[in-house]
Structures are given as structure tokens and as C-alpha cells.
Amino acid sequence: MAQPCSLLVALSVASFLRPLVYAQYDFESDFNSSSSMLRKRNDKKTSTPMYLALSKEQQGDIRSVDPLKENQEVNRKLQSSTCSGNNMMCGCNDVRQSDYRGRFHVTQSGFQCREWSMAGSYPNQGLDDGPYCRNPNGVASRTWCFVENADVLWDYCNVPMCSTDSSSSSGTSAITSGCINTARYDAIYADIEAIKNSIGNDVDRSHFLGGIVRLVAHDFMDYDATNKNKPFGQDGCLVFDSPMNVGFTNIWCDSCPLKQLYDAKYSDLSRADFWVAAGNAVIYLTSVNNELDLRNTYYWGRATADSCPGSDSRLPTTAGCQSVEGVFLERMGLTWKDAVALLGAHTLGRGNFKFSGHHGTWVPNDKEAQVFDKKYFEELFGRAWSPRAVGTTHQDWTTGSPNSSRPKMMLNTDMCLLFDIDTQKKCCSRTSMFKPNGQSRCESYENVECPMYSRDNPRIEAVKAVMNFLGGSAPNSNNAPFYKAFSIAWFKATTNGLDDLKPLADTC
Numbered sequence: 001m002a003q004p005c006s007l008l009v010a011l012s013v014a015s016f017l018r019p020l021v022y023a024q025y026d027f028e029s030d031f032n033s034s035s036s037m038l039r040k041r042n043d044k045k046t047s048t049p050m051y052l053a054l055s056k057e058q059q060g061d062i063r064s065v066d067p068l069k070e071n072q073e074v075n076r077k078l079q080s081s082t083c084s085g086n087n088m089m090c091g092c093n094d095v096r097q098s099d100y101r102g103r104f105h106v107t108q109s110g111f112q113c114r115e116w117s118m119a120g121s122y123p124n125q126g127l128d129d130g131p132y133c134r135n136p137n138g139v140a141s142r143t144w145c146f147v148e149n150a151d152v153l154w155d156y157c158n159v160p161m162c163s164t165d166s167s168s169s170s171g172t173s174a175i176t177s178g179c180i181n182t183a184r185y186d187a188i189y190a191d192i193e194a195i196k197n198s199i200g201n202d203v204d205r206s207h208f209l210g211g212i213v214r215l216v217a218h219d220f221m222d223y224d225a226t227n228k229n230k231p232f233g234q235d236g237c238l239v240f241d242s243p244m245n246v247g248f249t250n251i252w253c254d255s256c257p258l259k260q261l262y263d264a265k266y267s268d269l270s271r272a273d274f275w276v277a278a279g280n281a282v283i284y285l286t287s288v289n290n291e292l293d294l295r296n297t298y299y300w301g302r303a304t305a306d307s308c309p310g311s312d313s314r315l316p317t318t319a320g321c322q323s324v325e326g327v328f329l330e331r332m333g334l335t336w337k338d339a340v341a342l343l344g345a346h347t348l349g350r351g352n353f354k355f356s357g358h359h360g361t362w363v364p365n366d367k368e369a370q371v372f373d374k375k376y377f378e379e380l381f382g383r384a385w386s387p388r389a390v391g392t393t394h395q396d397w398t399t400g401s402p403n404s405s406r407p408k409m410m411l412n413t414d415m416c417l418l419f420d421i422d423t424q425k426k427c428c429s430r431t432s433m434f435k436p437n438g439q440s441r442c443e444s445y446e447n448v449e450c451p452m453y454s455r456d457n458p459r460i461e462a463v464k465a466v467m468n469f470l471g472g473s474a475p476n477s478n479n480a481p482f483y484k485a486f487s488i489a490w491f492k493a494t495t496n497g498l499d500d501l502k503p504l505a506d507t508c
């Protein structure tokens, strides 16, 4: 058995050897002589060799460069450029993107870039700022980098071209993801799990998890299929300072863990793609036995919009089912079943009086508010909910002690999925429920039971969906009907109006 100290020596030798391979590598001579852009790192045989042969056209890209002339051109461009800068996710075309100093760090095949300091091939080129896509001396036709892979040495990056036209030169207005392969997708799951596990208390953890899912929802709920000029939808864009989007101040902000994760590791992806993947991660991590994995219906290729004025006015209010119909059925083109399934996400997280004014969890406590299951429907169906005033003009619904420090709540938009609260606004959902001391659980609404919808009311479809998601006669632990309907609805909502998305695959 290896002694601990010899193991340590072996490990440090191994980690020393890896950069050495790069230090000895002469990239430019490889460019000028090689007939394959991606070469095997060494002669070792692998079962799936990853040669990507150079096409004739690509070989034409490789040229002998005049580094001096090239650098002058790059410097000129850097000084006057509208398409360079540390945070840029695009590069200029006419200098082969050799001015690119942004943070793209994943190649066209989905490999992570390695630090340039390991290559040693391009000293004094300002490449020591991280493992990013670059094109030193304009040696290649566009940016590239050495990669983190056992078989492949280097690969091109797909850094988008910025426009050099100053009218559209922000470079961040429409960003699409370079490549999201299964490895990157899995990495997002792992990173979200690590942040989740680092949060010490249930309230903050449930808000972190719920906040991510709500972020995705607010992005897709502004879609309008009937507005061809401004459809909005899943574009990574919200009007954050709108009253409709309160509560995201500690989910998506410069010091928020989710945004910090994005900035540090995933800024080469569009925000829209990243948000959906992060939402999927939350749903997977919080579903019972990790049963709901939405990866099979994850598609990527959404563009991020830098601004989306007016999108907030399309978001649903909490007033009632007219709002649900307007957003989900009329503008998003979903069915009642889809809408009800999506609202089942209220099983996660909470409302906060500081944000929306609606305070409490939809499920019995903050622990359960971290589990993505059918509990929301059980609570909606099974408890005695009665109206609660929110300020002087609004109301929601609560159950249990009205003075609880951990209140439970339903919004009008939740209650209306099962009860006709348009016909009867002040009522209790279960007047036949009593506390052990004989008092009604309906508090002052003990005599007015909330009516159900009549059979000919179109909203009866919502009732049927709620009953279906209960999974059979109580008690049961059958989440399958809810999970199935949710994955269909989530897929529709997160891809609405986007025709050219790509499926998740091992390579891009």
C-alpha cells in the first residue's frame, strides 16, 4: 500500500507534469504544419479518439502572420474599439478577434479553457488574466484556447462578433450561449447544490430555491404570442425595478450567490439559458428522490435581451383567475392544466411582506417549502382557507392562527383554481372543519362556504387538474401526475416562441 508521503509526492509530481506539457508546446509551429486542428495530446490510444480534422477551408485560415503589423492593428482597435473590454462577450471581426479580452472560456466543443500561463507560448501578450478564449498575434482565424481534456489539446471558441457599428455596439444586447453540453449542464446542477448546501437556515434556503424558480417564471410569463414585434418571453430580461418584480433584489444582484456564480463561471452562456438550467437544477434537487429531472426537455440557444421595457406590465397580478387566463391561456397559449401545473411551483419558497406584501408559505413550514412535490395541491384542497387583508386594498387567504409568526397563505390566483371566488369573495373553503376545542377553523367566515365552479364553467378544467395532481385518494405519495404535467408545461413555457433551440447533447 502506498505510504501517505509517497502518495503526496506522486500527486504533486502529477500536478506539476500537466502544465509542463503545455509549456513545451509550440502552438504556432503546430498551426503552420499541422493538418489537424485538434490533435491528440499524446500517443496514448483511447477508445474514442477526438480528432477533429481541419477542413480545406479551415486550413486556409491558418496563415503566417506578421505579429508586429497585427499588434499595431490590435492596439489601434483596442483604443478606438466599441467591441473590446473586460466584460465583453463578443470580439471584433477584422482583427480576427485578437483584441478579445472578455470572459468567454468554453470552446465550440464545450471544453473548458486552461490558463494561458501554462502554455508559455505567448509571453507578454496580456494573457495572464485567466482561462479565457484569446487569439494571440491573430495566429488563428478567431479565438481559441488550450483545453481541459485528456485527448484534445486546443479548440476554437465561438465568441460572437460584435458589431463595429456604434449604434448597436454595446455587445451585450443579444448574447447567445457558446455551447451547453451535458458536462456544463451537470456542472450547473452541482454548483446550485453547493450554494444550497452552504445556506445555513431553512427560511433563506427556501427563498434561494424558490427565488430561482420564480425568476425563470417571471422571465417566461411576459411572453405574448400575439405581439410579433415584442413577444418577450424567455430572454433573461426583467424590469427589475418594477413593483411586479419585487423580491429579486436578493436573488439576482451583484452580491447574490446566483449572479456571482453566473459571472464567475457561466457568463459565456446567455442569461436566459442559464436561468432555465438553474431552475431545472432546483427542481431536480428538491423533487422527491430527485425524480423530476427536466434535462431531457432542456433546450438551449435563447438570446439574452439587455432591456425589455413594458415586459413587467404583462406579468400576472394576484387579483384572481382573470389574471391567470390573461397570462397563461391568452398570451402564452397554454392550457388550464399547464397553468395549474406551473402554479404548483408555489410549493417552493415563500411570500414576504417586505416584497409583495403577501406573507407566508403555501405549505405548512419552511422545511416543506424546500421540497418540490404536490403538497401545494393538498393544502389548497384540504385546508380551511379564509380571507386575510393585505393592506387596505388587497387580500389573500390564510389558515391556522391568524397571528402566527409563520403564516400559511394562498393568493387569489391560487384559490381560484378550485373555488369560484369571483362569485363569492368573502368565504371559507371548508366550513365543516373544527379545532379540537370545537371552534370553526374558518374564524369569522364559518357560515359562508366558497362555491365550486359549475360544470359548464371553462374553469372546471382547472379543478380537474388540481384533482388529478392530488394523485388519488388521500393519503398518498403519488407525485407522478403532477410531475408529468409540470414537465410538459415547463417545457412549453421555457421554449415558447423559440424555434431554433438545440437539445442537450454530450458535444455541441
Ligand code: HEM
Residues within 6 Å of the ligand: 206, 207, 208, 209, 210, 211, 213, 214, 217, 246, 247, 316, 317, 318, 319, 323, 324, 342, 343, 345, 346, 348, 349, 350, 351, 352, 353, 355, 356, 357, 358, 411, 413
Ligand atoms: C398567476 C401567476 C402568479 C402569481 C400571481 C404569482 C405571485 C407570487 C407572489 C406574490 C409571490 C411572493 C413574492 C414575494 O413576496 O417575495 C410569489 C412567489 C413565488 N412564485 Fe409565484 N406567482 C405566479 C406564478 C408563478 C409561476 C408560474 C411560478 C413557477 C413556475 C411561480 C413560482 C414562485 C415561487 C417559487 C415563489 C417563491 C419565491 C421565493 O421564495 O422567493 N409563480 N409568486
